[in-house]
Amino acid sequence: MMHKTLRTTSVGSFPKPESLQRMRVRYRRGDVSYEELKAAEREATERVIRLQERLGYDLLVHGEMERGDMVAYFAEHWQGFSESLPVRSYGNRYYRKPIVEGPVQGNPGLTVESWKLAQSFTQQPVKGMLTGPYTICDWSFNVHYPDRRALVLDLARVVHEEAKALEEAGAKFIQIDEPAISTRPEEIDLAIEAMGIVTEGLTAHTISHVCYGRFDLIYPALLDLPVTQLDLEAANGHFALLELLSRYPWPQDKELALGVVDVHSHRVESVDEVKAGIRRALELIPPERLYVDPDCGLKTRTWEEAEAKLTVIAEAVQQLRDEEGLS
Amino acid sequence: MKTCLVGSYPKIPAGSGPSVRTAIQRFEAGDISPRALHETYRDVTRRVLALAEAHAVDLTTDGQIRWNDLMDPLTRDVDNFRAAGLLRLFDNNFYYRHPVITGRLQFQGGTLAYWAREAVSLTSVPVMVALPGPYTVLALAEDQSYHHRDRLLADIVEVLRLEAESLVNTGVREVQWDEPGLATHSATPSLEEVASVYGDLTQNPPVPMSVALYWGSSSPWLRAFEGLTLNRLSVDVVHEPPLLRYFAEHGAPYPVGFGVLNAREVRLESVDELTRQLEPVIRRLGEDAVLVHPNSGLELLPPDRAEAKVALLGQLKVTLSGSPHSERGGN
């Protein structure tokens, strides 16, 4: 059962257990079979679900055990992309930035199996997880399309087909991540137009996660993103986001999922600082439309750090529920 | 014309060879020693410099192989300027540790000069150092101490000037001030202020100085640099193709660097087309006053594609100057 107010969720990825990391390396070398890899992913997915259930989370994620990178995963399974050598994104982290070399074509149903698997482990709703067209474009090289707009809009049609497939499989919550949306304020209208194509005709609850942003540059335009719920990071910027949100009334028809722990820091936040952040958010958004979660995917943390951070959120929310009499 | 490499370069090999990425992983796992890690950085730096040499590049950075990001040397050499949380670097899918200013800036020095000496010792190609200019520092840092923009800016300029002075006698030929902060309009000072700030920074330079505008429009800032003694002003032709025609018509009071190769897209430019576009500006400014380079550092490309861009630069030079080594006689 989901709580009716102040619900808890996660953004997307979870750290891969070491056993799965080893299995992925061995699979790439051809040392283990596809079935063995899938079995390891299945075991890790169940672990991700059990952790969220144990902590009493309301809206679950499957943890993306089958994915390496949120853009490369789709590029690897769709047509029109080729893989590049790694490019550094920060520190010692690298990703394979896909190269669009031809017209993009999807593979509808690609994400359904991993969603179904995760959902089979729990009664709580599990989100279907997709990456948005603007971000896929922004995190790829483009050799084929004449301009970014042409690529983004073509990708939007492909992501829409995948969202439809998730919905038909029974997903009630579909998240379309757009972490790159704040990168170029002058393109926010393009990103909104593309999201309109993705979510058109969907009856599922739609969510979009946005991070790393100069939110100030795309606000309040961001509120026009055609999804039910916006998921924004706040802890990373010491909750300065809330000051920005307070300048405009939060729309009646939108929910907010607020990131309340920093996923790029080893430090585990205190329950009190998380509670203080949530209390500030409650001044702006009613509890029935407020979710809380980590700032971003947890894959860059160790399993222990991820568990510790999720536990702090769960405790903070439980205390607030008790103190504020929320159900 | 001359060619240069103006910033960062991939820290991993296109094929086999030393890799900073692997070395850090092995170092963190306890498999290699601090010395082995240190030597890997040097070996990778040597590879970047050798690539520049192989393609007859006239002036290059060391690829910033030891750097985490553009702010890194300053966070090491300046007190109260500390690397903090990750932020997106302008419109790239690349994230830098944004510096937090926690007290009055104090220059301590040491790291950059050490790195620069090392690079110079590894090559016969003239080496330059690219550092963030004052407006880019202002745009990327978080001030928790000054709460007074002008006082902070004045201290930034002085600290940057001290950093440049620390490079005297290292063998570094030029200091390039990178100003994506201006080109992207993340900072929007008046032209008068830019002229005055850069006047302070570049007067009687301890090492010849240049400015690089990239990842946005260069033209709004050109006037601010007109009265200064610059070794070079680099502009981003990828973002603003008309700049070639502008300089071909108007000339320039200093040598101009043209960022004609897109350092953020894998597509390879056509040598024929670039040759055709560059010829008028070379006629107008003269062979020695035209430099050609990627619009920014090449680390945002996969290593094989970065290498291809350097090779393209070499081809362009052959096509435009006849011999790949024709400009190297004076070095």
Ligand SMILES: [Zn+2]
């Ligand atoms: Zn995120």
